[in-house]
Amino acid sequence: MPEKRDYYEVLGVQRTAAEDDLKKAYRKLAKKYHPDMNPGDKEAESRFKEANEAYAVLSDPEKRAKYDQYGHAGMDGQGFGFDPSGLNIDLEDIFGSFFGGFGQSSRRRQGPQRGANLKYRMGLDFLEAAFGVEKDITITKEDLCEACRGSGSRDGSTPVPCGACHGTGQVSSRQQTLFGNVMTSRPCPSCGGTGSQIQDPCPECRGSGRKNRSKKLRIKVPAGINDGEMLTMRNEGEPGARGGPPGDLYVEIHIRPHPVFQRQGYDTYCEVPVTFAQAALGGDIEVPTIDGPSTYSLREGTQPEEVLRLRGKGIPHLNRPGQRGDHIVKVTVEIPRHLGGRQKDLLREFESLSQDRQYENRKRFSDRIRDLFRDRP
Numbered sequence: 001m002p003e004k005r006d007y008y009e010v011l012g013v014q015r016t017a018a019e020d021d022l023k024k025a026y027r028k029l030a031k032k033y034h035p036d037m038n039p040g041d042k043e044a045e046s047r048f049k050e051a052n053e054a055y056a057v058l059s060d061p062e063k064r065a066k067y068d069q070y071g072h073a074g075m076d077g078q079g080f081g082f083d084p085s086g087l088n089i090d091l092e093d094i095f096g097s098f099f100g101g102f103g104q105s106s107r108r109r110q111g112p113q114r115g116a117n118l119k120y121r122m123g124l125d126f127l128e129a130a131f132g133v134e135k136d137i138t139i140t141k142e143d144l145c146e147a148c149r150g151s152g153s154r155d156g157s158t159p160v161p162c163g164a165c166h167g168t169g170q171v172s173s174r175q176q177t178l179f180g181n182v183m184t185s186r187p188c189p190s191c192g193g194t195g196s197q198i199q200d201p202c203p204e205c206r207g208s209g210r211k212n213r214s215k216k217l218r219i220k221v222p223a224g225i226n227d228g229e230m231l232t233m234r235n236e237g238e239p240g241a242r243g244g245p246p247g248d249l250y251v252e253i254h255i256r257p258h259p260v261f262q263r264q265g266y267d268t269y270c271e272v273p274v275t276f277a278q279a280a281l282g283g284d285i286e287v288p289t290i291d292g293p294s295t296y297s298l299r300e301g302t303q304p305e306e307v308l309r310l311r312g313k314g315i316p317h318l319n320r321p322g323q324r325g326d327h328i329v330k331v332t333v334e335i336p337r338h339l340g341g342r343q344k345d346l347l348r349e350f351e352s353l354s355q356d357r358q359y360e361n362r363k364r365f366s367d368r369i370r371d372l373f374r375d376r377p
């Protein structure tokens with residue numbers, strides 16, 4: 001992945017830019033790179049997304065402050081990171097002055113809008129990820145207010161149609177333009193385009209219909225999941241607006257390192273040190289696997305760094321039940337230190353009995369050296 005560009009750079013504004021300047025810069029980019037204007041142009045599409053993301057962060061004072069302080073890391077470093085796919089940027093708002101004004105009504109503003117997606121980072125132990133686990137998590141999200149069931153009105157009372165727009169959510173005005181007199185419509189300012197007005201606001205949510213709530217969720221993590229992968233919890237994001245469906249919750253998996261095992265795909269790796277006598281003589285050694293200790297019969301004359309493959313002893317496949325990766329073991333040979341006198345005597349005796357053909361590498365090496373110096377005068 002290419003380096004993420006600085007959000008200010010993306011929008012082409014100073015770090016001190018005021019809200020209005022941000023909006024102006026964003027509008028310009030959004031118009032230029034909007035997919036409807038550049039059908040099939042991948043470059044434009046990614047520019048458009050980049051601008052959306054930058055604007056979503058910088059137009060939110062809280063997110064902007066965090067970004068100023070921590071950069072991109074600040075956007076992703078905690079329970080709820082920033083998820084660009086969950087952006088709800090109202091294009092009508094952005095394009096109002098562009099597409100609007102020619103007699104089109106902005107219907108979209110009134111329609112149902114899907115709720116924002118949320119992201120949760122879940123840390124797992126190596127073995128939890130390998131074999132799957134169930135975890136309870138608590139997320140805090142904006143949810144519908146329970147007291148008024150999201151209506152914003154004190155229980156029992158119903159919102160009345162907005163007087164300013166007669167319940168349509170739109171107000172029209174005549175405008176003088178280059179093309180002559182045209183009728184333009186825009187969202188009603190007194191009801192925010194909803195078409196209704198709350199007379200008696202719910203005391204719990206002060207009429208917003210929303211409240212921050214903690215919710216406990218049981219997450220079933222399947223065996224074989226890998227670092228960085230996401231689980232999607234459908235409809236567990238924030239609630240939609242005007243009857244729109246809720247967003248999703250993405251659970252991003254982060255696997256903590258294991259002191260013994262490493263992992264690549266579905267294969268597991270570890271190193272096992274053996275003594276030089278074990279390597280020379282062969283025999284059964286104990287090898288750790290994710291299922292526990294396993295016995296492996298080492299062949300006679302095993303060399304340092306030799307790699308053993310234990311088939312089907314790795315991580316269970318995420319989508320293929322019953323299948324598992326391999327466990328790959330690197331044998332390291334340890335040379336003993338602090339030998340006692342008798343050990344040294346035995347080794348000297350052992351060495352005196354050794355023959356060239358028992359040390360292939362050494363023999364090859366001394367042959368090569370001999371060849372190298374033979375022709376010297």
Ligand SMILES: [Zn+2]
Pocket residue numbers: 145146147148149150151152153202203204205206207208209210
């Ligand atoms: Zn309420």
Ligand SMILES: [Zn+2]
Pocket residue numbers: 162163164165166167168169170188189190191192193194195196
């Ligand atoms: Zn209204």
